[in-house]
Amino acid sequence: MKPRVMIMLSGCGPLDGSDPFESVFCHYWVEKLGCEVIYGAPSGNMLRTVDHLSGKDSSKSKRNILKESARLSRGKIFSLKEVSPKLVQGVVLPGGQGAAKNCFSFKKKKMPVVRPEIRQFLKRHLESRGTVLAISLSEFVVRRSLPDLKDAPDLLALKPGQFVSNEELGVVLSPGSLLSSSAGTLFIETERVVNEFMNMMMKRKSS
Secondary structure (H helix, E strand, O other): OOOEEEEEOOOEOOOOOEOHHHHHHHHHHHHHOOOEEEEEEOOOEOOOEEOOOOOOEEEOOOOEHHHHHOOOOOOOEEEHHHOOHHHOOEEEEOOOHHHHHOOEEOOOOOOOEEOHHHHHHHHHHHHOOOEEEEEHHHHHHHHHHOHHHOOOOOHHHOOOOOOEEEOOOOEEEEOHHHOOOOHHHHHHHHHHHHHHHHHHHHHHHHO
16 A cells, blocks of 8 residues: 655645645655655635735635635645544645645734644644645744744745754744745755655655
């Protein structure tokens, strides 16, 4: 049976959801390295919707994160509440501004906090010896969910092609589009970081 990896989306589109390039490249390399890929997303509302042509907010209406993520997923997409964190060996969080906007709960005069369903899913997944890969802006979701990562290097301080890897915690962080200026470079760098993620995943599951 192939190892199963979930790609956790936060909408569709780099300005208000998951970055399509990071999502597709991660899917390609994870599948090419022999894993089954499934998709998941939280089920709450997006913080806001952005017109990707103008870059401006396009509507005051609320859109559902899971429904918007389905635009980008390949095959069925699951609500996080439908899947046990123990049934996947790894979780990949692509970047995009949706990671910073839709994966958090915002309240006036209070610091944003990671949505409970996401935080609990990641926590239970890592407790079961799973492995997490966070690309670009999704690093904030993982850092806020895992206090032990607070001293991890700033991704913007890295050089292109570098990433942060912590086998003890089971986490890999990659700057992705934050440092990669072209799709071709991002494709190659995604292969490298997915290889690191997969190797760590196999080690943690066998230990």
